[in-house]
Amino acid sequence: MWLFSILFWANADSYRPPPTSGTIIAVYDGDTFTLDNGDKIRLRGANTPELKPPEAFGTDARDAVADLLLNQKVYLSYGDVERDGYGRLIASVRTEDTDVATFLLENGLAHAFFIPPEKLDTPKLLEAQERAQKANKGIWSIRRYQSDLHMTSFHANAPGDDVRNVNGEYIRVTNITSQTLNLSQYSIQNIRGDTWNFPDMELPAGNTVKVHSGRGYHQKNPEKQLEIYLGSMRPIWDNEKDQATIYNAERKIQDQRKHEPKTKTKN
Ligand SMILES: [Ca+2]
Numbered sequence: 001m002w003l004f005s006i007l008f009w010a011n012a013d014s015y016r017p018p019p020t021s022g023t024i025i026a027v028y029d030g031d032t033f034t035l036d037n038g039d040k041i042r043l044r045g046a047n048t049p050e051l052k053p054p055e056a057f058g059t060d061a062r063d064a065v066a067d068l069l070l071n072q073k074v075y076l077s078y079g080d081v082e083r084d085g086y087g088r089l090i091a092s093v094r095t096e097d098t099d100v101a102t103f104l105l106e107n108g109l110a111h112a113f114f115i116p117p118e119k120l121d122t123p124k125l126l127e128a129q130e131r132a133q134k135a136n137k138g139i140w141s142i143r144r145y146q147s148d149l150h151m152t153s154f155h156a157n158a159p160g161d162d163v164r165n166v167n168g169e170y171i172r173v174t175n176i177t178s179q180t181l182n183l184s185q186y187s188i189q190n191i192r193g194d195t196w197n198f199p200d201m202e203l204p205a206g207n208t209v210k211v212h213s214g215r216g217y218h219q220k221n222p223e224k225q226l227e228i229y230l231g232s233m234r235p236i237w238d239n240e241k242d243q244a245t246i247y248n249a250e251r252k253i254q255d256q257r258k259h260e261p262k263t264k265t266k267n
């Protein structure tokens with residue numbers, strides 16, 4: 001009981017209720033901002049191209065959001081998870097008259113990005129994305145987005161020794177179409193040409209799946225973060241240099257992402 005009390009006390013002590021409004025004082029990229037109280041915000045519902053390494057439309061997304069939000073009052077709302085592991089707020093952001101995720105999707109400056117449970121108006125966000133796709137706006141005009149799946153992060157180096165933490169290697173993959181996909185028609189390959197097929201599993205539009213290297217039970221309930229396990233006994237992504245490629249059943253490349261750390265890593 002005393003242990004429980006201490007844990008509870010530690011938790012209660014560190015809990016800070018998230019702000020429901022504030023002024024944006026800095027825009028790092030299209031989906032990461034700073035509030036006047038110092039809180040960092042990661043936008044819910046949309047994922048913009050990255051600035052480092054530079055991806056097409058990354059600066060366009062940042063500039064458009066800076067025009068919209070800098071020194072403006074914003075209103076924030078949350079899903080079940082209010083902060084991420086870095087303490088950043090995971091929030092929907094809107095001004096008096098504009099919802100930021102909808103604005104980005106409408107203009108082809110982001111793809112829909114849902115990590116359940118999060119209580120978002122997903123049909124509305126997907127409709128905005130579909131309009132941009134049909135009009136070939138922004139990211140939808142370039143080749144990388146003419147596919148079904150998109151890798152939004154690549155964790156080739158697991159925390160600690162990868163040999164002992166094979167599932168600490170993972171890739172986050174998003175369905176960037178407007179329909180539910182079955183993952184069984186796709187496979188993933190490393191730089192050495194080793195290939196793993198994805199299992200039979202539904203991935204709703206805009207949703208992400210975490211693809212772990214090791215063995216485990218697939219998490220197929222779309223109400224929660226979807227997770228699949230490639231089943232390898234050993235690490236599959238080289239910490240020094242690797243490249244992940246996702247193919248569909250016709251061997252058409254869906255997405256390709258490099259892992260090239262600037263500093264040498266031991267494990
Ligand atoms: Ca590794």
Ligand SMILES: [Ca+2]
Nearest residue numbers: 157158160267
């Ligand atoms: Ca490691």
